[in-house]
Amino acid sequence: MVSERSLAVLRAIVQDYVASREPVGSKSIVERHAFGVSAATIRNDMALLEEEELIAAPHTSSGRIPTDKGYRVFVDQLTDVRPLSGAQRQAIETFLGESSDLDELLARTVRLIAQLTNQLAVVQYPSFGSARVRHVELIALAPERVLCILITDSGQVEQRLAELEEPVDEQTLGDLRVRLNEIAGGRAMADAADALSGELDNVDPRHAAVLHTLAVTLAEQARAQRQDRLVVAGAANLVRTEQDFAGSILGVIEAIEEQVVLLKLFGEMATDEHAVTVRIGRENASFGLGETSVVSSAFAIPGRDISRLGIVGPTRMDYSHSMAAVRAVARYLSRTLGEN
Amino acid sequence: MVSERSLAVLRAIVQDYVASREPVGSKSIVERHAFGVSAATIRNDMALLEEEELIAAPHTSSGRIPTDKGYRVFVDQLTDVRPLSGAQRQAIETFLGESSDLDELLARTVRLIAQLTNQLAVVQYPSFGSARVRHVELIALAPERVLCILITDSGQVEQRLAELEEPVDEQTLGDLRVRLNEIAGGRAMADAADALSGELDNVDPRHAAVLHTLAVTLAEQARAQRQDRLVVAGAANLVRTEQDFAGSILGVIEAIEEQVVLLKLFGEMATDEHAVTVRIGRENASFGLGETSVVSSAFAIPGRDISRLGIVGPTRMDYSHSMAAVRAVARYLSRTLGEN
C-alpha cells in the first residue's frame, strides 16, 4: 500500500519535474517542500513509488521522473483543478465575446486556448444539431455539376458538390431551387433530408432523378456536417516543447495535419459536458501519439450538437493549469453563450 | 571576374551541399563531377568564389558551403528548371482535376505542392475577380446583428457579419433580402456595391439606413475578400528540415500561423503569371525569415483575380525541383482549369 505521504511525494516529484525538466532527487524535495522529514525518509517513500511504477529513474543513480502511470495518479487523485485567475477569466470573456459568426468564434477560441496553456490547441467543429434550413442555393458549375449551398438559421453555411447523372439547364435548376426551398425550408436538418425523399413522387418526373441526387447530397451534408473538421493553433508551442518528446514531434505534427487520427481520439473521449478528460502518454499509443497527452472537454454551442476542444502536448505538462484552462473555455462556450 | 569553370564549380558545390548537407571540399568535387582537372585547380577556383562571397567556409579548413549570394547566382544563372517527370505531371492532373469547389481545390493544391517538394506549402486565397453575385442571403442572428452571405456564380460563398444601428424584424429583413437580390444579383462584385449605394434613394426610407450598412458590408466583402487568407500544408516537412535552420524553426512556424507576415512577403513577389520568383535567406530578413527561402508563382483561376502559391523552406533546398513543381502547379491551375 502506498502511504499518504508517499503520494504527497509523488505530487512533489510531478510538480518539480514539470517545472524543471530535470529528474528530481530526495534532497531537492526536502529543500523545496516542507515535509518535515529527512531526505532519507523521502528516499524510502520514493522506493515505494518506484515499486508501484509510479516513478522511474532514467539512470541507476539520478533523480526520479514520473511514469505515465504516475501522471495518471497525479491527475486522478492529486491535482485540484484550480480555477483560472480573474484576469484570465476576463480575457476569455472579452476575447470570445466579440466574435461574430461561428467560424470566427472557433478561430478565436483555439487561439485563446493555445495562448492560455502554451500548448497546441485543437477545436472540433460542432455539427448542426437542431439547426433549421434557412435557404438552399444551387449553382451550376457545369451542366452535370451542381454546387449545393445550405444556409441554416444559426448562420452556418455549408457547401457540397453534387455530380448529376444527366445535365440540367438553368431553367430546370431554377425550378428545383424553388422546390427545394419549399420542401426543406424551415425544417431541422435531419427532417429536411427525409422530407425531400418523401416528396420525390410529387415532382415532375423529369426532375425526380436530379432531385434525388440533391436529396442524397443534402442528407449527407446534414449528417457528415463539419464534425470531421478541426481548427488548430499554437503549433509553435509544440516546437518549443520539442525536447520533451524523446522521439520526434514529427509524428505529432503529422497526426495534426491528418486530422483523422485526432478526430478518432477525440471520439473516444468523454462527452460529459462538465468533465475534463485526460489521456496520458501510452494511453494514446494506438494513435501513434504514445509520448503525448491530450486534455479535452466537451462543449455545446446553442443550436449545435456537442463537440470537443482541447490541447495536445508532451506528457510532461502542467496538467492542473491545462485542465483549468480547457474547462473554463469549454464552459464559457457552453454556458455564457447559451444564455443569449 | 569569375571564370566559366568557377561558376560550374559553384553549381557543383550547391548541388553537392544540398544533397549531402555537408561542406564540400575540392577533392570530393573532382570525384563526383567530371571536371577533368585536379583538385588543386578546383581549389584555385574556390578561392575565387570565396573572394566573391559566393561560398564560405564554416571553419578555417573545412569544405565550403554556398552563401545566400551563391544560391542567388545559382538560381539566376546556373539552374535550368527541369520540367517535372511525366508521372508527376500526371499526378497533378488526376489529383487536382477531381476537385469540386474552390475550397477543396485549394486544399488539394497545397497538399500536392507539399508532397511534390517536401517543403511547407502555402496557397493564398484568390479574390473574386470578375465573378458575379448569384445570391445574397441575410440571416438575423440577433435583432441588430445580420449575417450577410454572398454567393457568386463561380461558386464561392462568403459570409460577413453586419452590426446594424437599429433592430430589424424578420419581415423587414425579408423585404431587404428581396431588394438586395434585385439590385445586386447578376452584377460583378465591384459593381454590385456601387449599385446598392446608388439605389439607396429609391428605397423605403425606414430601410435606407439598414440597407446602407448592408451595402457597406458587401462592398467591404467584395474588396477585402479572402485575399487575406492562406492555406498551409506540410508543416511536418519543416520539422524534418529543422537541422538546416541554424536558429530555430520557431520563428518560421510563428510567421506561418500569423499569416500576415507571409501575406506581406507574397505581396512583394512578382505577379507575372509565368514567372517563378525566389527569395533567398537574408532577402527575407525584414520578415524575420532570414534563414528561409521562398519559392512562389502567381496563378489565376478563371473568374478570379491573380493570387500566389509557393513553398517555404530552408535556404539549403533543391531550388531546381522546387521551382519546377511550383511552376507546374501554378500553370496547371491557370491554364488547364481556364480551358474548361
Place this chain on the structure above:
DNA sequence: GATTAGCACTCACTCAGAACGAGTGCTAAG
C-alpha cells in the same frame, strides 16, 4: 599563363581516462 604535385598546416572531431558530484541504497542506531 594555366595547371598540377607536393607538403606543411589548421582545426573540428573522436576517444579514453581522470576528476567530480548528485543521488541512491543499505545498514545500523535512535
Place this chain on the structure above:
DNA sequence: CTTAGCACTCGTTCTGAGTGAGTGCTAATC
C-alpha cells in the same frame, strides 16, 4: 518509523592525444 552515515553508481565535464579531411602556398610542368 525515522534518521545519520557511508559506500557505490553513473552521468557529466574536462583534458589531451590522435586522426583526417581539407586548405593554402610554392615550385615545377605543360
